[in-house]
Amino acid sequence: MLTAAELLRIIDIHGQVAEMGLDQAGVMKLVTQTTLELVAADGAVIEIAEGDSLSYRAASGTAVAQLGVKVALKASLSGECMRRAEALICTDSEADPRVDRAACRRVGLRSMVVVPLMHLGQPVGVLKAMSREVGHFGPRQAELLTLLARVVGTAMYWATHYGQDDLFQRATHDDLTGLANRAMFLEQLRGALQRARRTQQGLAVLMLDMDGLKSLNDNHGHSVGDAALVEFARRLKDTARSEDVVARLGGDEFAVLMPSISEAGGPAQFHRRLQEALVAPFDFRGACHLVEGSCGWALHPADGSSAEALIDCADQRMYASKRERKKGLADVPAGEPGA
Incomplete structure (x- = not known):
């Protein structure tokens, strides 16, 4: 069971998200940064579905260098999470057949937890936490991140509902100059x-x-x-x-x-x-x-x-x-x- 402090932290994040309004990029960055703290992860990413792949749209910790990387839906734990629309845990990337082992080795991760981001009842992406340690994540961390992921899903709904074109612009372009980010x-x-x-x-x-x-x-x-x-x-x-x-x-x-x-x-x-x-x-x-x-x-x-x-x-x-x-x-x- 989650502690009162953990639940209060999730409520506090809900408040911060509400203050951001339609700033989806800001929301995603806040969530990945918060993920590091909540589950003591080394890295965290939000991956958004694009055709037959998932694209890293926000990243924190050791995952920052992977911003913009794409992973295949059919050959990754993230893709499996999308298909099943439920939280998944990888205890050891070297022994889990669901993961892209070569990609895990490139970024130095050994365990991870992935939770779906839901939009109008459908998974549109995932929130993923990574660790260099084997067996770092369990059901408790999955429950925490599932609650956190609802924040992103809600923000994505309102941002898409009220400004779909502006949403894409904000996520892909520099606010000051209008150039690509x-x-x-x-x-x-x-x-x-x-x-x-x-x-x-x-x-x-x-x-x-x-x-x-x-x-x-x-x-x-x-x-x-x-x-x-x-x-x-x-x-x-x-x-x-x-x-x-x-x-x-x-x-x-x-x-x-x-x-x-x-x-x-x-x-x-x-x-x-x-x-x-x-x-x-x-x-x-x-x-x-x-x-x-x-x-x-x-x-x-x-x-x-x-x-x-x-x-x-x-x-x-x-x-x-x-x-x-x-x-x-x-x-x-x-x-x-x-x-």
Whole structure:
């Protein structure tokens, strides 16, 4: 039986969810963070059904790096939970035939509990808690998370009932700039990589930092900093092709996915166009300010075959380019080794 303290904690979460209104992304993040505390989990995710797979839409703890990952409905404990619409417990991932063992090994989990998220009487996703320890979860944890999952199900109902289009926008896009968010970018990148492997085509990932944001915030206030982020995002979007995916990953960090690119010439041209677009200052409340950016890129398959490898390569080159520019050295093409 659950304790009074545990039940009061669930009631408190209900109150926090009610205050969030239609902010489904915020609700999902709150629930995954709360899951860590409630069942002493190492990681927690909310997976939403999309066709024949489940997509990680919110993550906390050790699962954060998996945000945007997709798992198959037919070959996972999450999929089994969806089909049966009931809580399921995996005591040991190495001995449970229902789980994707390779995926469990990649994230280092040995036990988990999965509960369905219900919407209008139908399962639309799952809440999953993970642990590195064998046998960490039992019926008590399953009961707690089942109560918690009802919070998400209720929030999803009201958000969908009153604003379905806004719900998708909030879950996949950055509120300030309107660009794709990190989860959406990772999902688009992984899908593009699958297509590139099938068609034998290349693609490019560009990582960008908007330089000088801290100085703008410190010297002129955060309203100016926000205006600069919006302006940088606008010019970045205007520079991109219609088929490119432009995203704000967080803070002053941006990314661009360029499909059907096989050589560095494409990203290099994009970078030159962006630098030209950033030359003119922007006006905010009668004062002129400059926006600048550093850029680095990576090509598939030359620089990596996974989303993580390409992002890391482009990120390293972007920071190398930033360091070279700060030192006043000769320009080094951001897409070349060492740049």
